[in-house]
Amino acid sequence: MTAPPQEMKRPVNKDGRQYRKSQATKMLILETAVNCFVKYGYHQTTALKIAEVSGLSRGAMRHHFVSKIDITRAAIDYLYEKRLQAFREAVTSIPADVDRIVFAVEAFWSQVNHPLYMAFFELSVASRTDSELAQVLRPAEETFNRTYMEMAAELFPEWSQRPDTLRVALNLARYLLEGMAVDLVARESVEAQGVLHLLERLLRDLRDRPDLRG
Amino acid sequence: MTAPPQEMKRPVNKDGRQYRKSQATKMLILETAVNCFVKYGYHQTTALKIAEVSGLSRGAMRHHFVSKIDITRAAIDYLYEKRLQAFREAVTSIPADVDRIVFAVEAFWSQVNHPLYMAFFELSVASRTDSELAQVLRPAEETFNRTYMEMAAELFPEWSQRPDTLRVALNLARYLLEGMAVDLVARESVEAQGVLHLLERLLRDLRDRPDLRG
């Protein structure tokens, strides 16, 4: 009986060109994965297909990510990172002297029309019947939701006196825009203008008239 | 060279017990298929699985439906038939002396919470990346949409003077409720009450105040 081989793995050198190449390849794989989710849907996206589109061999893929769920895990992080970042940018770039509701609606709407949203949507739907995926997706989504709420609270400080009204308003906006996006997915055309204007009007009402429940 | 065998197929006897059994089996298959779509998702539902759950052999299945897309085609007809029927029932059962908006919202909302909606939703999402399925689904969906609009027009005759406002209102209601349903799918909890009340209020405003655009 010998002692177990004390695998003293040397630390990764983050400056070496090997490391950078590895990172680049990983990014390539993740981007390809997300693109495939959008283009083929989650379940049609196989590990093999990702490898092929990336221009890598199956073995090379495996070196970086062992299985599809591994890729997916990393891709989800990557995806949500980007979504949050885009969100933050959109919100912080709103000028101070305009009606922020119009801008906020527009920002969310363009979010939801972005290809990245499609990827998220595919994952979300797939996760309903795939508990492994659901486990991976849930935390990322919770983070996103929390940030969404927090940013909204920052964006509308005058609203913070009635947090429950704000909550309902935010939920409504979100459901509506996501519902529009879904119809956009399936039916490719959505009567966006009128609906968006109505939403803006409703949000203004909710914000400006405290006596508006029921 | 003989003449082509002039296949004089005898007409189906719709009273025979063979025919009825066939119909029953077909129904069983379709119901199983829809259930599988809900339970496993469209792509996870294989022809084999449908056969197994139905308690049929692969050959027996094949006798009734050659391929999965065949089953799906028939299942879609079956599904939309049921959805439309449920819709019609819900609408026609609304009493005359109440605010029909509340009832209509409730009717649509319970529609969208029904398992059948989940099946439709799965198909709809899958059709984005599956053109064969899209082809099958599109006509059924168009029929449903048309009927939805028509029934709404019947339900709110006083609104028919401003068809564009009605259109926008109907679209908004639909997008919102579907968006809620989607979130329900993925996150299992939706702040329904407040949002539904807001929707009702908005619809009432739109109906009763003609000066409300912009």
Place this chain on the structure above:
DNA sequence: AAGAAAACAGCCATGGCTGCTTGTTAATTT
């Protein structure tokens, strides 16, 4: 009652995807 057709069972060949293994080249450490 006999022939035809429908309803059903089960097998086989094919092809795609997965997990795993082995081999090769390039970079890094000492």
Place this chain on the structure above:
DNA sequence: AAATTAACAAGCAGCCATGGCTGTTTTCTT
């Protein structure tokens, strides 16, 4: 420059879904 490890290539065995074929039983027609 020798040894080590990372990066990538490529193949294999197993699994499962599919399409298609053949055989058996039940029902229908005449």
